[in-house]
Amino acid sequence: EVQVVESGGGLVQPGGSLRLSCAASGFIFSSYDINWVRQAPGTGLEWVSYISDSGSVMSFADSVKGRFTISRDNARNSVYLQMNSLRAEDTAVYYCTRGQPGTIDYWGQGTLVTVSS
Amino acid sequence: DVVVTQSPRSLPVTLGQPASISCRSSLSLVHSDGNTYLNWFHQRPGQSPRRLIYKVSIRDSGVPDRFSGSGSGTDFTLKISRVEAEDVGVYYCMQGTHWRSFGQGTKLEIK
Numbered sequence: 001e002v003q004v005v006e007s008g009g010g011l012v013q014p015g016g017s018l019r020l021s022c023a024a025s026g027f028i029f030s031s032y033d034i035n036w037v038r039q040a041p042g043t044g045l046e047w048v049s050y051i052s053d054s055g056s057v058m059s060f061a062d063s064v065k066g067r068f069t070i071s072r073d074n075a076r077n078s079v080y081l082q083m084n085s086l087r088a089e090d091t092a093v094y095y096c097t098r099g100q101p102g103t104i105d106y107w108g109q110g111t112l113v114t115v116s117s
Numbered sequence: 118d119v120v121v122t123q124s125p126r127s128l129p130v131t132l133g134q135p136a137s138i139s140c141r142s143s144l145s146l147v148h149s150d151g152n153t154y155l156n157w158f159h160q161r162p163g164q165s166p167r168r169l170i171y172k173v174s175i176r177d178s179g180v181p182d183r184f185s186g187s188g189s190g191t192d193f194t195l196k197i198s199r200v201e202a203e204d205v206g207v208y209y210c211m212q213g214t215h216w217r218s219f220g221q222g223t224k225l226e227i228k
Contacts, residue, residue, distance in 0.1 A: 035217060045158075045166065045209055047217035059216050062118060095165060102154025102172070102213030107165040 002026040002106045004034075004096045009111030012086055018113060020081040022096030030054070030074040033099035036081050038092035039110070046092075050099070051079060064090075086115045119144050121212050123220035129228045136197040138223045140210035145190050147214070154213035157186055157195045160222075161206040169208075170195065202227060 008020040022034065036048040049070045050059045058070050064083075072079045079096060093110040120143040130136045146153050155173045158166040168177050170186040173193060183198040197204060205227060210220040 037217075037219075044207075044222040045160075045211075045219040047211075047219060050216060101150075102148065102152060103156050103168070104158075104211070104213075104217075105168055105171075105177075107167070109165055 002098065004098055004106060004108040006094060006096045006108045006111040009094065009113045011114045011116065013117050014087060014115055016086050016115070017082070017084045018086065020083065020094055020096075020111060020113070022079040022081075022108065024077045024079075024096075024098070027098070029077040033101075034070075034072065034079045035097045035099045035104055036070070036079075037095045037097055037104070037107075038090075038113075039095070040089070040092040048094070049081060083113070086113075088115050091115045119212055119215040119218050121210060121218050121220040123208075123210055123223050126221065126223060128223055128225045130197075130200045130225060131228045132202065133199050136200050136204075136225060138195045138208055138210075138225075140188070140193040140195070140220050142191045142193075142212050144215060146193075146212050147190065153189065155186070155188065155193050156211045156213060157184075158209045158211060159204075159206055160209065166209065197225075200225070200227070 003025045005023045012018050035050045051070045055072045067085045069082045095110045096108040097104040098106040122141045124139045157170040160166040169180050174186040185196050207222045207224050209222050
């Protein structure tokens with residue numbers, strides 16, 4: 001069974017940092033892209049970041065460019081989202097999602113990040 | 118950035134009646150590889166989104182055939198032939214040709 005499980009969310013002060021992790025199982029992890037997608041409370045979905053299967057290609061939404069980085073460890077079947085200089089508007093549920101060309105086919109349950117003093 | 122616009126934002130529907138959601142992109146979604154990467158997702162309250170349709174019109178396994186996707190270029194449509202109670206929630210389109218971006222969502226409710 002395909003599973004992606006996020007962890008690392010929590011409460012952080014504005015300007016602080018947080019590292020989200022995504023642990024995958026049930027598929028050949030090194031063959032799939034991973035995207036992070038977030039959803040602020042009561043709002044819609046926003047794509048945040050992408051990393052290719054090999055980790056050689058990465059992309060970020062303009063709203064997080066320069067503040068967030070993404071990496072993966074295929075030996076550990078894991079992806080990481082390093083979030084720096086956090087702002088109140090980064091408050092959201094962050095979903096780790098499995099990707100294929102042009103699509104997202106599996107979603108995790110999400111981890112809540114709250115940026116507040 | 119590619120802007121994806123959905124309409125309507127709210128969609129009250131009587132059980133058994135059809136429903137239709139529009140999704141428009143600011144750029145053509147035809148990829149250089151020849152595919153058109155337009156996806157539809159459904160999110161029930163308190164749940165993660167679930168993919169319904171990819172590459173405009175291909176239904177995922179287990180998705181009822183009352184759901185259909187169509188369109189080309191910049192204009193796309195999700196249709197539900199006969200709405201059932203389990204169809205309530207928010208529907209999102211997502212383009213996957215120019216990185217990724219989502220529409221604002223359409224909330225379907227039963228009248």
